[in-house]
Amino acid sequence: MCFLRFLMQARSTLSRYLPEKAASTSGSPSSGSGSGSSSARHLEADSTARKLHLVLGNESCDLDSAVSALTLAFIYAQREQGHDYVPVLNIPRLDYPLKTEVGHMLNRCEITEQMLLFRDDLPQQLTGDINVILVDHHVSNLARHVVEILDHRPLESNPAMQLLPEQCVRHIEPELGSCATLIGERYLAEKQPRSSRVTQLLHATILLDTINFAPAAKRFCARDLAMVEQLELMMLEPAGGQFDDAENKRRRRSLFDELVAARADISRLTLAEVLRKDMKKLQTEHHTVPMAGLPMLVRDFIELNDAEQAIREFAMGSNLAVILGMFVPPGHGQVVRDVALISLTGQTQLVERVRKALLDCQTPPLNLQPHTIDTHFMGGCYLRQHNIQATRKHILPVIKRVLLEMEASQRCDCDDVYFFKEKPKLGLS
Incomplete structure (x- = not known):
C-alpha cells in the first residue's frame, strides 16, 4: 500500500x-x-x-x-x-x-x-x-x-x-x-x-x-x-544521479532555509495564535505553567502591537508564563535565543526563584544575561541565552524543580496542627 x-x-x-x-x-x-x-x-x-x-x-x-x-x-x-x-x-x-x-x-x-x-x-x-x-x-x-x-x-x-x-x-x-x-x-x-x-x-x-x-x-x-x-x-x-557533496550541501541549505521561513511565517496568525503555535504546559500539583516557543525573539515579539493582550490571553489562569524565543537568520543558520518569565498575578518571588535557578543551571549552563536594552514590559524578566545548544527540553526540568520545591516548602504536616473549640487549659493560674 x-x-x-x-x-x-x-x-x-x-x-x-x-x-x-x-x-x-x-x-x-x-x-x-x-x-x-x-x-x-x-x-x-x-x-x-x-x-x-x-x-x-x-x-x-x-x-x-x-x-x-x-x-x-x-x-x-x-x-x-x-x-x-x-x-x-x-x-x-x-x-x-x-x-x-x-x-x-x-x-x-x-x-x-x-x-x-x-x-x-x-x-x-x-x-x-x-x-x-x-x-x-x-x-x-x-x-x-x-x-x-x-x-x-x-x-x-x-x-x-x-x-x-x-x-x-x-x-x-x-x-x-x-x-x-x-x-x-x-x-x-x-x-x-x-x-x-x-x-x-x-x-x-x-x-x-x-x-x-x-x-x-x-x-x-x-x-x-x-x-x-x-x-x-x-x-x-x-x-540515477551521482553523489556530489557540495551540491548536497547546497540543497540542504536551500531546504533548511525554506523550512525555517515556513516555521517563522506568522502572517496569517494572531499574536495569541503565535504563542500557542509551539506550546507545552508544565503541570504540577498547584501550578500550570504554559511554555511558548516562538519563531522569533521574545524581545522583538513584545514590541508588536497587542503583544500584552496576547500574553494575557495565553497565560490566563496561570501564575507564571515562560516564553522561549529562537531566531535563525537566513543564510548562515546562527541561532539566537532568549527567555522571558512573566507573571500576570504579580508573583515576583516566583519569577525571581525561577530566574535564579535558570542562572545557576549547569546541566547544561544556559549562559543567560540581560538584554542590551532592558525592558520592564508587564513586569517580566527578559534574558538573552548565549548557550544556543540548550533548548526547552533542558529548561523545562529546571522550572519544574523550582515549582516542586516551592510546593513542598509550603506544605504543612497535619499532625502538627491543633484546632481548639475553646481556650485550652494549660494548668496555669
Whole structure:
C-alpha cells in the first residue's frame, strides 16, 4: 500500500475500533451507534484477531513529532499486517493551521489536512484493548496503554512513568538531534516498505531539527548525519544521479532555509495564535505553567502591537508564563535565543526563584544575561541565552524543580496542627 493511501484509510481503520466516535472529519463526536450496534458486535468479534495501535506524537506537534508519528505508523502497518496502526497528531484539529512548517512540508508531499487524524478524533477516555506507541515524548496520560516509546528527550522523573506496563519497550536516546533519526533507522532496517514521500519527510525533519548540522548549535550526533546521507542516496537513486557533496550541501541549505521561513511565517496568525503555535504546559500539583516557543525573539515579539493582550490571553489562569524565543537568520543558520518569565498575578518571588535557578543551571549552563536594552514590559524578566545548544527540553526540568520545591516548602504536616473549640487549659493560674 502506498503512503498516501495508508493515510487516507486511517480514519476508517480507527472508526472500526471506535464506532461510537466514528472519527468524524471535523473531530467532533458523532451521535447514535449504541453499544449493541452491529459495528460494536463486529468489533468484539474482530478484536481477538487484531489490535489497534495508536501512534501518538507529542503535544507541541512540531515537524519532528508529526512526521515521526505518520511515518512510523506506516512502517509498522506494512510490516505487521496482523494489526492496525493509526497515526495521531497530538493537537486539536483547530490548531493545525498554527503548525506552519508542518503544513508546509506535508503539503509539499501532497498530504492534506483531510488525510490526518488529530487528538479530538479520539474519545476522551480510551477503553478496551488498545495499544499506544509514543513518539518524540515519553510522558503521557495514556501511560497504561503504552507498549513502545521512541524518543530523544532526556528521561523525565514523572509519576506517569510508573504507570507504564512492565512490557513497554523504551527507546529513549537523548544524544540524537531528531526523533526522526530513530524512525529512519526502523525504516532502513528492512527493504520494505519504501516511499519517496517518507524518505523526503524524514530527511527534511532531521535537517530542521539539527539546524542543518550547524557546528555551533551541536544539535546532532553521527547517527543523525549518517541517516541524512543514507536518505539522500535513496533520493538520488531513481534519477540515477551521482553523489556530489557540495551540491548536497547546497540543497540542504536551500531546504533548511525554506523550512525555517515556513516555521517563522506568522502572517496569517494572531499574536495569541503565535504563542500557542509551539506550546507545552508544565503541570504540577498547584501550578500550570504554559511554555511558548516562538519563531522569533521574545524581545522583538513584545514590541508588536497587542503583544500584552496576547500574553494575557495565553497565560490566563496561570501564575507564571515562560516564553522561549529562537531566531535563525537566513543564510548562515546562527541561532539566537532568549527567555522571558512573566507573571500576570504579580508573583515576583516566583519569577525571581525561577530566574535564579535558570542562572545557576549547569546541566547544561544556559549562559543567560540581560538584554542590551532592558525592558520592564508587564513586569517580566527578559534574558538573552548565549548557550544556543540548550533548548526547552533542558529548561523545562529546571522550572519544574523550582515549582516542586516551592510546593513542598509550603506544605504543612497535619499532625502538627491543633484546632481548639475553646481556650485550652494549660494548668496555669
